[in-house]
Amino acid sequence: MTAAMSAAAIPAHVPPAMVGDFSLFTSPGMAPTPDGDPQAAAARVHSGPPIFYSPMNTRDGKGTWVITRARDQRRVLQDPETFSSHRAIFASALGESWPMIPLELDPPEHGAFRTLLNPLLSPKRVMALESAVRERASVLIDRIAAAGTSCDVMKDFAFPFAVNIFLRFLGLSDDRLDEFVTWANDLLHGDNVQRPAAARTIIAFIDGLAAERRERPVDDFMSFLVQAKVHDRPLTDAEVRGTGVLLFVAGLDTVAAAIGFDLAYLARNPDDQRLLRAEPGRIVLAAEELLRAYPTVQMIRVATKDIDFEGAPIRKGDYVSCATMIANRDPEEFPDADRIDLGREDNRHTAFAYGPHRCLGSHLARREIVIGLEEWLRRIPDFRIKKGTAPIAFGGHVFGIEQLILDWS
Template structure:
């Protein structure tokens, strides 16, 4: 581990050779379990410095305890959300909105968007979500007794719901999924190219909706008023990019990890088949065990936090997959217990920036499990195949070939 990668203010004894991108189990691994691999950090200090822990290989402080992560995530005075992860790929500095805004601006935009993703609105969307799940699963069931479930179901399902929310047709779904994969998991040139493509797409859609509004999300945004004014093109871009990108990967990844678990654990699979009323509770435990997202903050000022000399500009990692394996927070954290109650998991974050789309994501996951278990016989991972898992900013799984012959 090159010492030159460690800032001078970081004590060398607080540096640890760990990364959500490069540590064992984090790179593309057949039959891997990156969530279990990160649990190793709980055998060490509550906070340490990782020299390589972002997509671009930058260092971060790593907060391991769930309680400490909650402190960071609700402390906007000391820790900023404006880390410009998307626009930085374009060498620009505009924020995705409201994710990368700090109070008070964050609250203003959040109030504008909350009604669009409220529990009431999600309930109104549920019939369309369920219809889409049924259509895809019935098509899979009719075509044989095996499928690559991430490619054939999880991604088409989750991304199509996101596109429907945005008011976009499904006919470019494969293209949009490819953009997301290149943006979230590609090398630097791929990420930059994908980011530019997505921005250009959102900008063109914004210009079209300003001229010809319809009943969709972008039309709502371009016509909305905030404190007596219309939103600027950059603000519309920041919102549109966030909603578009958020629907491309994380929910599909969660569904993939959930189905992989059930394929490997036939007793739990049978339990949910025979008692489908347990699925909603089980989905919470699977969100705890297999959350896909790392959250980053940037120190706004020098602060000593749990003995760590965090300095202005330092990145601070609050990885949900680490918090959700905290033995101080969860009994037997590395055991999946589908009956676990009082499940205070961190899959959707914490504090003012808690995921605005959590209600919709939760319903998508529950509906996906309900309809898959209702329509597909007992399934297992197909012999001779190996699911591929990987870590990173968003954990993922692919080549998950399920068989029910």
């Protein structure tokens, strides 16, 4: 047991033999590292037991049970009666406990809000956005190509592309795009000073936008929200805030990170890059494999009662971690799980979670990723990571990549 583990509070009901020296925040490969591969680092837990207790596996240093097998994660994620999603991840930064909606609601309330929101991000709605998504990708990439033969792909493409599309969905212009991205970075990756400050700023923005749309509604998401009804009543101010915060934050980081990890992989693997250029019809399937290999989110549930789960004495109030980057490298689920095979079929990855809380925006996210790759490969010649540079990848609650300098000179 390391000094950090011994210093952490390990509940009395956790057998010492079930404590593991692992954290998505502090284990080797998780800190920001040049040329790091935090997803591969997380997958090393498959050499150990199928479930163990990690004393420091949340942003605030709390312990979680870690579920390593994909089939066991699905059992947890499909059982909201035993494993609640109400953690108040965002509100906890302010010492509060209100939920982001519908992510942190349990059935039956979850179903009512999910039914309300599903049409906004349905496949049909996403198809209607397709031309705007492709146009935005094309404009950004053409601008990059005209400016030279290298770029910081996260700053110049991935974030401006993904965030612009989401802001357009929310009915917002992107003249504050850099500011919004900074808020998200501080919230998701910042310290104990940055996180609360970002949370307060985002709440003030969402509350202000809601008030503005109540006075002057337009054809956008927030106007829909302040006029919507659930259970035949208008949404409360807290419900509007909880829903607005979730969709605002969810659109600012994860899709951009996915595109970054994908382009970093293709930069390092020229044979696969050439394959997708020669056969662009393969990009849809390839994007699924890259989602499997480079997911970004850890899902945590809270036990609502005492339960013995696969030999682990989980007790009411315990945190249970279902990290997508662990499940997606499960050798029992995926043959040769650490090998990235862009032709892999029957790909039951959980990059968008599983069960009733499966990602509401998964249809839009998939199309953004596929279109981003299609247009990048169509417009930018053979690219590689620029000599003398190294992208910085890191773990945490949401995995990320930065300083990804691509070169095609």
